[in-house]
Amino acid sequence: MTRTLLLSNKLNDEILVSYIQNGNMQAENLLYIRYYDTLLAYNRYLIRDRHKAEDNLQDSIIIAIEKIRDGAYTEQGQLLAYLKKICKFAWLNKNKKKKIIVNIDPEYYEIFPDIDDVFNDEPMHKCVVSAFDEISEQCKLVLEAYFYRNLGMKKILEECPFLKTLENARRRKYRCKEQLKEIAIEYYNNNQN
Numbered sequence: 001m002t003r004t005l006l007l008s009n010k011l012n013d014e015i016l017v018s019y020i021q022n023g024n025m026q027a028e029n030l031l032y033i034r035y036y037d038t039l040l041a042y043n044r045y046l047i048r049d050r051h052k053a054e055d056n057l058q059d060s061i062i063i064a065i066e067k068i069r070d071g072a073y074t075e076q077g078q079l080l081a082y083l084k085k086i087c088k089f090a091w092l093n094k095n096k097k098k099k100i101i102v103n104i105d106p107e108y109y110e111i112f113p114d115i116d117d118v119f120n121d122e123p124m125h126k127c128v129v130s131a132f133d134e135i136s137e138q139c140k141l142v143l144e145a146y147f148y149r150n151l152g153m154k155k156i157l158e159e160c161p162f163l164k165t166l167e168n169a170r171r172r173k174y175r176c177k178e179q180l181k182e183i184a185i186e187y188y189n190n191n192q193n
Contacts (some may be wrong), residue, residue: 013079020068028065035083042084046091056094060087074152089150127187134183138162139176146173 011030019027039060043053064086067073075082132140141160145151151159153169163169 014076017068017073017079020065021071023069031065032061035080038080039083039087043087043091046088056087056091059094060090063090072152072155074154085150127191128180128184130187131180131184135176135180138172139179142169142173142176143180 016027016031016034020031036057039057040053043057043060044050047053047056060083064073064083067086073079073082132143135143138160142156142163145156145159146153153166153173156173157163157166157169160169163172
């Protein structure tokens with residue numbers, strides 16, 4: 001493959017992923033170049049500190065390339081979303097190691113978009129933890145697999161025998177997330193009165 005072809009914008013993400021899976025270094029570089037600005041902006045939104053955001057971006061790209069090589073990427077057509085998810089979890093894992101975040105599982109961040117409110121609001125944090133205890137075991141398995149263990153929907157389908165199809169798995173994840181959110185908000189509202 002020529003360098004010109006690889007750097008072309010006509011190379012779609014699926015082909016790019018297949019080249020990375022085959023160990024093509026130019027494809028890895030293209031992944032970095034293609035998504036650098038978007039992912040830097042996303043990391044700046046998450047982290048606020050430019051240097052830490054850049055460090056997290058570098059680490060996340062390395063993790064993404066390793067996961068793609070290992071065949072863990074299964075979200076066809078969702079490469080940017082997959083990369084953003086890796087950025088988010090890389091940052092959360094770094095903070096867990098530093099004990100900046102205490103007893104909050106990553107699935108809560110996806111459910112409450114303004115996560116600073118959960119960090120700064122102890123009652124909301126307790127409500128989310130309590131709500132997680134209230135949802136069904138099946139929902140706990142699905143949410144933990146997707147948000148905490150960062151598994152793709154195909155892997156979740158394999159691990160959860162109660163899920164019959166990929167579409168069923170996606171719907172179940174959405175319903176479980178909504179159920180957790182509703183219970184947490186209800187707890188929060190009851191505690192505010």
